[in-house]
Amino acid sequence: MSYKPSASDAQAWPVTIAWLIIGFICYAFPWQAFAALPSSHAGEPVLRVQGSNTIGAHLLPELVKGLLQSEGYADVSVQPGKAENELRVIGRSADGKEAIVDLAAHGSSTGFVALKDNSAELAAASRPIKDAEAAGLSASGNLRSAKAEHVIGIDGLAIIVNPANALDELTTDNLARIFSGEVKTWEELGGRGGAIHLYARDDNSGTFDTFKELVLAGHGKTLANGTQRFESSDQLSQQVSADPQGIGFVGLSSIRKAKTLRIADGDSQAMPPSTTLIATEDYPLSRRLFLYMKPEESNRWAHALLQFAQGDQGQALVSASGFVGQRVQAVKMTPRAGMPQAYQSLARDAQRLSVNFRFREGSATLDNKAQRDVERLLAYLQQNGKMNKQTVLVGFGDPKQDPARAELLSKLRAMAVRRELAKDGVMFREISGMGDALPVAANNDDDGRIKNRRVEVWVY
Known part of the structure; x- marks a missing residue:
């Protein structure tokens, strides 16, 4: 005997299905359920x-x-x-x-x-x-x-000086010598102003930890005695802005009225703390916010x-808020002398996206940020109609004794990114490896080598 649904059954079906869907979502995503988040009781924080x-x-x-x-x-x-x-x-x-x-x-x-x-x-x-x-x-x-x-975002440690300071750029090596007290006057750096006054964050600060790791420890130095220390980046910036002989370091959101310097690390070109260079983490003193x-x-x-x-x-x-978000954007780059010919062609004819993929230390596995960046990049390519052979992946690495091996390893990193995106139907125009070309950091320590092992994304 066949079953024939009644009118009341037909009316009930949509409601039943809706509740089944809601039940599934609540089961699969318990903290994303439709129920409102709990409110505070007796003044206690949620x-x-x-x-x-x-x-x-x-x-x-x-x-x-x-x-x-x-x-x-x-x-x-x-x-x-x-x-x-x-x-x-x-x-x-x-x-x-x-x-x-x-x-x-x-x-x-x-x-x-x-x-x-x-x-x-x-x-x-x-x-x-x-x-x-x-x-x-x-x-x-x-x-x-x-x-x-x-x-949750990217920041860059800005090296700041008084607006009247004539200096425009420094290497991380000189920065380490300044903040360790080895370089004591602006005249030693080709400037003027007499004794250098040092300003730094306190020992609890992640800003100081980042500076210590990327600058001081990376060059075998420690912070000079007598450096003025601050819990607040805003207060530090205010002091440097008022001191013609001062130099300090702060996050992007605390630059305020101070002047920023371009920074070079190893063989990299001197870079300003710009939004694009920080988004790609190419700027030598860029850092992640967690x-x-x-x-x-x-x-x-x-x-x-x-x-x-x-x-x-x-x-x-x-x-x-003064930091750099992780939404993918296209940026036009300017070809310059010293770029490989293939890279100059990219710079002329394509646009670079504001995301670089990096890997877990000693691994070809994408790190936690890169795993989320795959989702962001996929959304960008879908929204902008770039899914079909309009995207180029370019891998980079650190030097090897055999240049051909460096080029191969850099291409393998690009292929690791391709593998993740191809799962969702992205078809690529080209996958290439440029070995140890265009370093963004020194290669004499692990942190620098990790930064240089990267994959850039370009679109036509």
């Missing part, structure tokens, strides 16, 4: 974030405000916290509910301490987690995994903030 002053001073409050507004909290205010460099962001909904987020910006290292003692759900860091920090949190999972480590979370963290607000920060709205706020 989320606590600690760590980097670079991120926490400007960007993080804007991201939290954006998230609260996207969740329907129309009345959002930022209030001082219990101590300096602490804030409380409060959202109030039309029905009287509150969501409170506490932010503390005392330096990247303090964020990992807060994760370990459970006084924060997210750690903001302007440098990667250190081995000792990862080991200390290993009971909570792998803090270097894609579930735990999230790049939010870290324990892999099994259950706080739904923490997950929501990470998702918001990676989305279009969040990345727009990253750019508006």
Whole structure:
């Protein structure tokens, strides 16, 4: 006997199917379910974030405000916290509910301490987690995994001087000699002004950790005694701007009225801290901005903030806050002497995209940022009609004894990126490897070699 649905059955089917779909989404994506995020009770925060002053001073409050507004909290205010460099962001909904987020910006290292003692759900860091920090949190999972480590934007350490300073560029070697105290006067650098006054961030700062790793330690130096130290990048910049003999380093968002210098590393050309060169991480003092979370963290607000920060709205706020967002854009490059002929042809006829792919140390596996960049690049190619033989991948590497081997390895890196994008139907115009040409960093240490092992993307 066949079954014939009644009119009431036919009306019920769409509702039943809708609930099945909702149930599946809630099961598959529990923290993205349709239910509203929980509100605060008795003045307790729904989320606590600690760590980097670079991120926490400007960007993080804007991201939290954006998230609260996207969740329907129309009345959002930022209030001082219990101590300096602490804030409380409060959202109030039309029905009287509150969501409170506490932010503390005392330096990247303090964020990992807060994760370990459970006084924060997210750690903001302007440098990667250190081995000792990862080991200390290993009971909570792998803090270097894609579930735990999230790049929310790119920053560049700007080397700043007083606007009246005539100097225009420095090498990282000279920077190390200046901040170690070996070079003591501006005259030694071909300038004028007498004794050099040094300004640096404090030891808790990810900004200082980045400078120490990329500049001081990379050249076997330590910071000179007597250097003036600051918890706040904004205060440091203000002091340098007022001191004709001063030099310091800050994140992009804190340059303010100071003058920036072009920086060269190893055989690279001197580069300004421009948006494009920082987006591709070619600028020698570029760095990633991170939010870290324990892999099994259950706080739904923490997950929501990470998702918001990676989305279009969040990345727009990253750019508006003085940093460099990760949305892919096309940039016209100028051919110049010293470029390989094939590269000059690209520069003349194609546009470079504002993304470089880099790899895990000692591996051909894309790193955590690169895995997300595959998704961003795919979206760009789809939206701009570049899926069919209009894209070129160019691999680069560090020197090898056999130049042919360097060229082969650089092409293999480009092919690793092609493999990921080809899964979604991208057809490429060309895949090439240029070996150790056009270095963006020195090749005498691991950090420099990792930066040089990259894949660029060009489109016609």
